[in-house]
Amino acid sequence: MSSRKPVFLITGADLAPQALALLGDYEVVYAGKTPTEADIVALCKQHDPVAIIVRYSKVGAAAMDAAPSLKVISKHGSGTDTIDKAAAAQRGIQVKAAVGANAAAVAEQALALLLACAKSVVQLNERMHAGHWDKATHKSVELAGRTVGLIGLGAIGLRFARMADAMGLRVLGFDPYAKDLPDYVHSVDLETIWRESDALSLHCPLTSDNAKLINVNTLAQCKRGVIVINTARGGLIDEDALLQAVRDGQVHSAGLDSFAVEPMTAPHPFHGEPRILLSPHIGGVTSDAYVNMGVGAAKNALAVLAN
Template sequence: MSAAGKKGVVLVTGVDLAPQAVEILRDYELVFAGAKPTEDDLLALSTQHQPVGIIVRYGGVTGRVMDASKALRVISKHGTGIDTIDSRAAQERGIAVRAAAGANAPAVAEHTWALVFACAKNVVGLDGRMRAGHWDKSTHKSLELQGRTIGLVGLGAIGRRVAATALSLGMRVIAHDPYAKEAPAGVQLADLDAVFAQADVLSLHCPLTAENRHMINAQSIARMKDGAILVNTARGGLVDEQALVAALASGKLRAAGLDSFEKEPFAAPHPLQQVGNVVLSPHIGGVTEDAYIAMGTGAADNVLAVLEAEQAMA
């Protein structure tokens, strides 16, 4: 499509957007950066096209990228976590940063429970044993979740959905979230140490910040129950992977389910590949057709809202 008559360029750090999102931004020219755009790629595209907005799917947006486009007014995350955007640099430049809050919450909450169940019931391990010709009925015991405590770090849209399912399973639910003014019925707010100490299943649903990086480390794992399960569908940097490998190998933790990693894409060989009691998935908790549409339309709506508000004030 010709750029003629368009209000400006929106750069997308990916290969596509949901058709519904494209329709929302029909008055803007969309430029796609590809599946794995580097900082230099985004720098070159921003210099060339001078986008008024950037929708962040893959990769990150730094101050250098922001400075490449004098027209840039908004950076919108295709999802909820904005740790790949230098928010401080954006604030200093008067550029709005937005996230599609809650857009992928149903998908990520469901994937959280897929990992919890896989860990508690050793689904992957038993499958592998049966394929190797074993029948472990007389020796295997799964973990029953009814009556156990699940501890949630983060009680936003995803955490609340996870909590609702836990309550339906007859679990006790405790949660730590410094920004939560109140908890849903049946959920007990607690300090972080209490959540670590009491959880049979610990599930992370918080953004990654400089303050909570490696919140799961040798010291916090030591405070957890012997045989607890850790699930992370949030951000990989929350977990010290070296400490986790040690805890899984020693049996301190029963199992872990991970959908995010300190370095992505997951680079093989990786120590976690050799750990039998960990279930791995490639950061796809929010990747469903419904979430793809919701995140795309949410990101597009956020771009449009910022740009239209500025146009109205001009």
């Protein structure tokens, strides 16, 4: 009988030490910083992992078929759209997410982007460094008393809602699955979100039903000068429609941490657009969240393997 330890495949280059400490009974194999789907399939064929912790790239049916011992695919975070869940279900492979592990980090990033948009933080900084003093001509947006519409009221959305309420914003929310909402979140339909929001913030998973939820038609229903924030998934937004709406003034500004294609390729239509603020999908990337997501992903996988 072979004494070789069963394998955990990590679709990334590292895992928090606190998570690794939980995996002492397993061999841990890393796919590297930017693994392709083909890389993951090849590693599955080579190592036949019992568990995959997904950080980067996609895990589809080919990878699952290449790993007959695979029992669980555990997301290093909360969004499982990079995992073919239907294929996993057909093969009896469980899919788990570290729900809430990065909620504080992502909610803070959403708030940072909202404030940066409303207060023109980036533009004013650049003007100051260039020697300008725009006090006489600049007017920022005051958020207190305005309305923010949240799409998705999971751990991240609710955390953001609490911060927005503390700032004096009226909070509208749409989430058909949310229950027992705090009294400061007003549950409404999407039409009300579009019609009444001064700012929109996306906090929902990407599904086939909501792809390009923000599009020409929905943006046209919004107030002129709405602010759009996305720290969820890039596929929720029709990027061409958003860019045109920003240029037309229908959208005041946008703060984006996720994109339809990642990494973003250069040149990109958003590049050089001063009212679109960009960050490289790092909302959940803090030292604390890195540990929380790694530990959560490891514990979720181990719980499945223990059964």
